[in-house]
Amino acid sequence: QSALTQPASVSGSPGQSITISCTGTSSDVGGYNYVSWYQQHPGKAPKLMIYDVSNRPSGVSNRFSGSKSGNTASLTISGLQAEDEADYYCSSYTSSSTLVYVFGTGTKVTVL
């Protein structure tokens, strides 16, 4: 399976909202509501930010929200803060016959 497609970079000023897209196919993003999003700061392990398309784990700011339309999922960060500068990856379950996962290509978020 191929990696999900994300923009290489997205930027915004503090306080603004940005949206990161994650495009797959009907075999992954479009076929299941099992899209998740991860934040990764340099040298750190990824941190789960959104699961099952739009659910936030306990402790994650409500400035982070997720959605999906067709084969494209999106992560929106509202009220952008300096600490949000990081790499973001989407991931999706991608098979009905066995358990398989695919990650996105990753997006670098820069806070201007």
Added chain:
Amino acid sequence: QLQLQESGPGLVKPSETLSLTCTVSGGSISGSSYYWGWIRQPPGKGLEWIGSIYYSGSTYYNPSLKSRVTISVDTSKNQFSLKLTSVSAADTAVYYCARHWVAGAFDYWGQGTLVTVSS
């Protein structure tokens, strides 16, 4: 608080076998509906799922790596392990272990361990 910790050699020679272990603390690797997985990240690149295992021993592998990967579990030690055979420089990466539920997200991650393939 659940914690995962990877361990193993940081340097492996080309054509040899990479072996890593993930030790789980603060919770049991057995029971419930959780799976235990391995993910890797080459330097400066994105994440790649390698495979996952259930405590019963059921395994699931990335089709692109399946021929070289074996994941096993030792419930008595609360550990699961990764073996990757015939490694090359392309296998140089930070290797993470993580927990996930079936078809669901990876909610707990280890800190990662860098494995370099070089002679």
